[in-house]
Amino acid sequence: xxxxxxxxxxxxxAVFALQPAAYATxxxxxxxxxxxxxxxxxxxxxxxxxxRAAAQNFVSGGKLVVFDAAGLNPITILDVPTxxxxxxxxxxxxxxxxxxxSHTTPPAMPDFTMTNLxxxxxxxxxxxxxxxxxxxxxxxxxSWGGAAYTGPTTGSTTNDDDGDFGPPFPNPLxxxxxxxxxxxxxxxAKSTTxxxxxxxxxxxxxxxNNARVGFTITVTLPTVSITAPDPSATEGADNGxxxxxxxxxxxxxxxxxxxxxxxxxxxxxxxxxxxxxxxILAGRTSVNIAVKPIDDTIPEPDETVILTLSPNAGYTIxxxxxxxxxxxxxx
Numbered sequence: 001x002x003x004x005x006x007x008x009x010x011x012x013x014a015v016f017a018l019q020p021a022a023y024a025t026x027x028x029x030x031x032x033x034x035x036x037x038x039x040x041x042x043x044x045x046x047x048x049x050x051x052r053a054a055a056q057n058f059v060s061g062g063k064l065v066v067f068d069a070a071g072l073n074p075i076t077i078l079d080v081p082t083x084x085x086x087x088x089x090x091x092x093x094x095x096x097x098x099x100x101x102s103h104t105t106p107p108a109m110p111d112f113t114m115t116n117l118x119x120x121x122x123x124x125x126x127x128x129x130x131x132x133x134x135x136x137x138x139x140x141x142x143s144w145g146g147a148a149y150t151g152p153t154t155g156s157t158t159n160d161d162d163g164d165f166g167p168p169f170p171n172p173l174x175x176x177x178x179x180x181x182x183x184x185x186x187x188x189a190k191s192t193t194x195x196x197x198x199x200x201x202x203x204x205x206x207x208x209n210n211a212r213v214g215f216t217i218t219v220t221l222p223t224v225s226i227t228a229p230d231p232s233a234t235e236g237a238d239n240g241x242x243x244x245x246x247x248x249x250x251x252x253x254x255x256x257x258x259x260x261x262x263x264x265x266x267x268x269x270x271x272x273x274x275x276x277x278x279x280i281l282a283g284r285t286s287v288n289i290a291v292k293p294i295d296d297t298i299p300e301p302d303e304t305v306i307l308t309l310s311p312n313a314g315y316t317i318x319x320x321x322x323x324x325x326x327x328x329x330x331x
Contacts, residue, residue: 025058027158029130030191031142032092032183033207037175038103039219039250042120046096046110046207047077049130052159052188057087057210063133064095066118069125071151075116079133084111084210090187094209104207104215111210123173125149142181143168143194153194160191169194176252178219180205202253222249223318224257226309233271233291233327240291240325242307246280246315255280257287258310265303265327270294276310291325303327 032050036042047064051057064077078095096110097117118126125145129138138155145168153166174180182201183189191197206214226244233240244257256277261267267274272292280287291305308322 026056026061027132027137027139028052028056029059029062029093029140030159030183030185030187030189031128031130031140033180033205034128034142034173035175035180035205035207035217036118036120036123036173038100038178038217040176040252041099041103042123042175043097043099043117044103045114045117046094046100046108047114047128048207049093049095050183050187051087051089051091051093052190054089055087057084057091057093059083059093061133062139063131065129065131066122067127067129067151068119068122069145069149069151071127071149075119077118077128078112078115080112086210086212091210091212092208094207096207101215103217103219105218106215108207108215109209109211109213118173120175123175125168126173127151127153127168129155140191141165141194142198144171144173144181146170146195165191165194167193167195169198169200171200174200177250178202178205178217179253220249222246222251222255222315224255224309224315225318225320226259226307226323227320228323228325231323231325233293233325235293235328235330236295237330239293240305240327242289242291242323242325243286244278244280244289244309245286247285247318249315251285252282254282255314256312257315258312259307260310261305261307263304263306263324265305267305270303270327271305274305274307277312291327293327295330298329300329302329 030050033048038044059080063079065074094110095112097114101107125148127143130140141155149168157163181198205217208214224246230241258277305325309317
């Protein structure tokens with residue numbers, strides 16, 4: 001009886017010994033979401049991991065390391081000190097900087113605080129890895145910057161069938177407004193390529209901790225106003241000009257501004273047709289709208305073009321919110 005028990009235990013031990021290392025307790029993990037700065041605040045950073053399988057919550061075996069554009073000068077973002085509680089498929093682990101909670105609603109409660117930030121010099125191009133701290137195995141890699149990143153894109157085949165996570169995502173690491181890299185695959189998905197797998201998201205961005213609580217990044221909305229720096233236009237002579245300006249908030253993204261058109265002049269008949277919305281391009285604070293009179297042979301009195309800003313979720317309306325250009329006839 002005793003010998004049978006011993007033989008059973010030996011057999012059982014052999015079975016466990018033959019299980020692939022990839023199915024250990026922290027290996028099947030995605031780097032799901034990364035943000036380098038919120039609204040330009042480079043001290044507000046976050047990295048979200050997601051479990052591809054159950055029982056991957058023994059994360060103290062892993063660490064996060066970032067490299068520069070040449071794949072050199074590694075900096076350990078976090079050598080994970082402890083495990084987390086929840087370990088179901090799709091459960092997440094949130095690693096964030098100390099200042100990140102000041103940019104979320106409610107204030108974020110990360111599972112771990114970054115020991116080191118991702119340097120701003122790595123934003124243009126770089127690479128972030130989830131690594132087995134004991135063996136050095138690279139379990140997941142996210143590289144960015146397109147051709148500007150010249151370092152390795154490889155790792156193990158645990159989470160990528162050919163072990164090559166490249167080519168890199170083409171964009172720099174998000175650091176303006178509310179933009180993050182987000183893995184588009186399912187919770188169980190492996191990597192194919194960084195360029196195909198990730199998306200630069202905008203709008204409401206939610207980071208989630210291991211307790212399954214979500215934290216939404218809050219970004220100050222810009223305030224828009226309208227003026228008429230050139231309020232006079234004449235048929236056959238010169239144009240008038242409206243100017244829509246944004247202040248505050250983020251200028252790193254293109255902003256669409258909506259307006260209504262009124263006045264005694266007819267849009268498309270007395271002047272070249274104007275269409276709402278107009279776009280204030282990324283990096284710019286204003287956009288001009290030209291009022292181009294249509295020259296006709298009909299004597300007529302002065303006519304007005306009035307633009308009034310319309311509400312939208314992407315901005316608040318300031319003062320002045322309406323402006324007028326007067327068109328003069330040349331007859």
